Amino acid sequence: MATLHSYLLVSGLLFAIGLSGVILRRNIIVVFMCLELMLSAANLTLVAFSRFNGSNGLPDYHGQMMVFFVITVAAAEVAVGLAIIVALYRARQTINTEDLTSMRG
């Protein structure tokens, strides 16, 4: 049976993969997908702790409520973020982060 540490390790690795994508990729849509990966990695940690720190013989459902709200907020975030990307593309005709330098000092 898988222990708590294996779940935490796997979710940490998924977070690291998402982080590497956010840092390395230049396509802003892919950067956004990697942000979603990082959010989901945090969700896996929450669900793992909820299952392994159960009370009364059940998983701790407060952790899963947190996951529920995180997923909802992530959905809202994706909708707004993609709308911003579309507006950005209309204004600049690019979604490459290296070409978006108008706020560079």
Next chain:
Amino acid sequence: MPLPLFWFFALVMLFGGVAVVALRNPVASALSMVASFVGLSGLFIGLNAFFVGIIQILVYAGAIMVLFIFIIMLLDLKIEEKRAPKLAPLLGGLGIVLGFTIQLIGVLSKTPNADWKPLDLAAASAAHAQSSPGISTKLAEGHLPDVNLIGDILFKGYNLPLQIVGVLLLVATIGVVVLSKRQEA
């Protein structure tokens, strides 16, 4: 969750994640993201979080991935022209990720581990006998009424946050409409 199943879903999830970062075509990235989330929801279901696992598939693989694909098609992106990758950001990024991973392993080796314990449905049934008899009967029959339990705690314990999240979704919808409207020049 049995170990072979755990590693199967974990590897599906991790390879999907690597493919999101590594593939050049954004559509391929979006589809690998779905593979990653299917593996992740397998892990959720293995952790007895059935509702969260199903929601993960419905929301991410269903709604969010379609939104991503839709935007990629809408923007009609050509394949990214090959740019010479700059060495400094590449090394910096990989260095940060490597440091994070090493630190993660260090922290995990120092924190107490927890072993898998089967759920004690009889004790849970006794605990719910007063407050919610329906859930208690299902638990006594040996089922885990995951959705009932989540609904119970969501509407009894998290009613205000639930309504705030509803307002948040409304605001997000209006915001998207405002953002997507073509500005008059």
